[in-house]
Amino acid sequence: MKKTFAVRTATVLAAAVLAVSCGNAQRQQVVAESRRQRDSLTTVIGAKDSLINAVFADINAISENLALIKSRENLITVASGAENGRRPVEEINNDIAAIDRLLRENREKIASLQRSAALLRKADLRIEGLEKMIAELNRQLAEKKTEVEQLRDELTRMGSEVETLAETVAERTAEVEDLSGEKLELENRLHTVYYIVGAEKELRDAQIVNKQGFIGRTLTVGQHGSMESFTQADSRLLSEIPVGHRKVTVVSTHPEGSYELVTDGSKSVEKLLITDPVRFWESSKVLVVSYK
Secondary structure, eight states, X not given: OHHHHHHHHHHHHHHHHHHHHHHHHHHHXXXXXXXXXXXXXXXXXXXXXXXXXXXXXXXXXXHHHHHHHHHHHHHHHHHHHOSXXXXXXXXXXXXXXXXXXXXXXXXHHHHHHHHHHHHHHHTTOOOTTHHHHHHHHHHHHHHHHHHHHHHHHHHHHHHHHHHHHHHHHHHHHHHHHHHHHHHHHHHHHHXXXXXXXXXXXXXHHTTSEEEEOSSSOEEEEOSSOOGGXXXXXXXXXXXXXXEEESSEEEOSOOOTTXXXXXXXXXXXXXXXXXXXXXXXXXXXXXXXXXXX
């Protein structure tokens, strides 16, 4: 009997020990599972927070880009509408290129927003109005794209106008140069004069002067003499003509008071001094001075 009791007691104790051991194992398993779930939840929450932060970062970046685009558009609009001091077409083209770059960045940010929204939906988390905001941003993006195309067309038109204007200016410049050349040539011709100083006999033999009348015969400029012996000059630059002889006669017609015969101490005419060029040459563009 005592033996049987001892056996039963040992069995009960073993069972108790086994039960306690199993309980500890279960508790450890529960604790481990709790930690795993906690870690998993922390990871999920961290991932959701990261997604939400990325969403707001993209939204802020898109808003800043839209503000920059508006600023560039205002610059282009002001430059296009100004009558004076227009900006160079190249600068406007650079602004349009910058807007293109900003629009491209916005497309990439919106695509990132759409991916983030899909991940949040998959995680059963929705940000109020996010999908509506993405749709509105897409609408603004399409609108800006259309505006940029219009600006680019306007720039092309402006470029064509500038080219046309440049061609017109070139044509007008050529015309002005031609007219200036013609004017200069005409002025030179108007101020071209001829003069000769020679012995009376030589001038008569060359038919440059004629002697007319019977009593007190006078010298006149001939009509058939050659101009090869004359010196050509510009009346605006010609102020005096060397003579260096006595008994000098101004054969051609020139108003009194428009010139002076300057003599030296020996009564020889040193030079003919033109004191009023306009009056002097108005009657004749040819000056003939003879001496004996």
